[in-house]
Amino acid sequence: MREPTFLVLAALLEGPKHGYALLSAVNDLSDGRVNLQVGTLYGALDRLSRSGWVMESGTEIVDGRHRRYFTLTDTGARALAEETARVTARANKAAALLAQHRKGFAL
Amino acid sequence: MREPTFLVLAALLEGPKHGYALLSAVNDLSDGRVNLQVGTLYGALDRLSRSGWVMESGTEIVDGRHRRYFTLTDTGARALAEETARVTARANKAAALLAQHRKGFAL
DNA sequence: TGCTATATATCGGTGTTCTGAATATCGTCG
DNA sequence: CGACGATATTCAGAACACCGATATATAGCA
Numbered sequence: 001m002r003e004p005t006f007l008v009l010a011a012l013l014e015g016p017k018h019g020y021a022l023l024s025a026v027n028d029l030s031d032g033r034v035n036l037q038v039g040t041l042y043g044a045l046d047r048l049s050r051s052g053w054v055m056e057s058g059t060e061i062v063d064g065r066h067r068r069y070f071t072l073t074d075t076g077a078r079a080l081a082e083e084t085a086r087v088t089a090r091a092n093k094a095a096a097l098l099a100q101h102r103k104g105f106a107l
Numbered sequence: 108m109r110e111p112t113f114l115v116l117a118a119l120l121e122g123p124k125h126g127y128a129l130l131s132a133v134n135d136l137s138d139g140r141v142n143l144q145v146g147t148l149y150g151a152l153d154r155l156s157r158s159g160w161v162m163e164s165g166t167e168i169v170d171g172r173h174r175r176y177f178t179l180t181d182t183g184a185r186a187l188a189e190e191t192a193r194v195t196a197r198a199n200k201a202a203a204l205l206a207q208h209r210k211g212f213a214l
Numbered sequence: 215t216g217c218t219a220t221a222t223a224t225c226g227g228t229g230t231t232c233t234g235a236a237t238a239t240c241g242t243c244g
Numbered sequence: 245c246g247a248c249g250a251t252a253t254t255c256a257g258a259a260c261a262c263c264g265a266t267a268t269a270t271a272g273c274a
Contacts, residue, residue, distance in 0.1 A: 002109075002230060006197065013204040020252050029200060033193070040231055042253065047230080064240050065251055077208060084201045086140070090113065091195045093136060097120040098188055109261060127221050147262050149223060154261085171270050172221050 001083050004036055005044050009053065009080045012072040016057050019045065019068060045070060053079055108190050111143055112151050116160065116187045119179040123164050126152065126175060152177060160186055 004026070011017060011025035019041060026036045048054040053076030057069045072080075111133070118124060118132035126148060133143040155161040160183030164176045179187075 003197070004231070006201070010201045010204055013201075013208045018252080020250095030197070037232060037234090038253075039233070039255080042255090043231075063251085064238095066239085067252070077205070080201065081205055084198050084205065087194055088198045088202070090110070090137070091191050091198060094113070094117045094120075094187065094191045095195070097117055098184070098191065101120045101184060111262070125221080126223090130221095144263055144265095145221095145223075146225080146264070150261070170220085173269090174221070 001079075003030075003034060004040050005048070006080070006083060007034060007036070008041065008044050008048070009072060009076055012054060012070060013077070013080070016069045016071040018060075018070070022070070048076065052076070110137075110141060111147050112155070113187070113190060113194075114141060114143070115148065115151050115155070116179060116183055119161060119177060120184070120187070123176045123178040125167075125177070129177070155183065159183070 007026040007029050008022060011022055011029055014025070017025060019038075022041060023036055023038070026034060026041075045054065049056060049070075053073060054070050055073050057071040060067045060069065114133040114136050115129060118129055118136055121132070124132060126145075129148060130143050130145070133141060133148075152161065156163065156177075160180055161177045162180050164178040167174045167176065
């Protein structure tokens, strides 16, 4: 799973959101480091819908603008939890090796 | 940076390694979850060499078999440290959101 | 001789993301 | 009224990393 996809799922943990709202949510979540492109977002949303990790949860019209809402499914939440555990384990291992590396070669 | 590339850099923190050794090192590092393909490895090694994150550090012939050694550069170690920090921050944020989500959510 | 392990290398195909443009509607400013 | 910015979505094309298959060669073992 790539970073944009991960962040989209994470943003949806807060509750159902529409596309444009996800753009700023992902931006916030990553402390501004990831500037999600619209093309990336809707591509990811389509992919995640097909694999059952998110669900379209109805449309709404606000000020004449069409909004498509997306909700995280239980499957999606579980997948995100697994991915988070996996990534954490990896990062911890790398951190340990980095500490050792610094000790051995000094700075 | 994707998982295989990340793991290659992490494996090189232990010291210079040749291609084939990296294959098993990455496998060990990921607890067998990532089975690095040769195509991925040499592709990554070429890329990382071009960007100055790893360096070819000489060849050796052992039992008639040619070995190309690769070493992590300081730039590469720094990049890996940054990536690790970045990934850790992301994972922590997701973990916090997941905990909130399980509790019954509503932000 | 054939099989396995070691060791390096290339190539085409695939999936995810990025780039960039196009479409549409509403509110506001001049 | 008409231009413009903000909101909201869609899509085509390219870039890039990864995967799987394939190829080469040496050494050891049955």
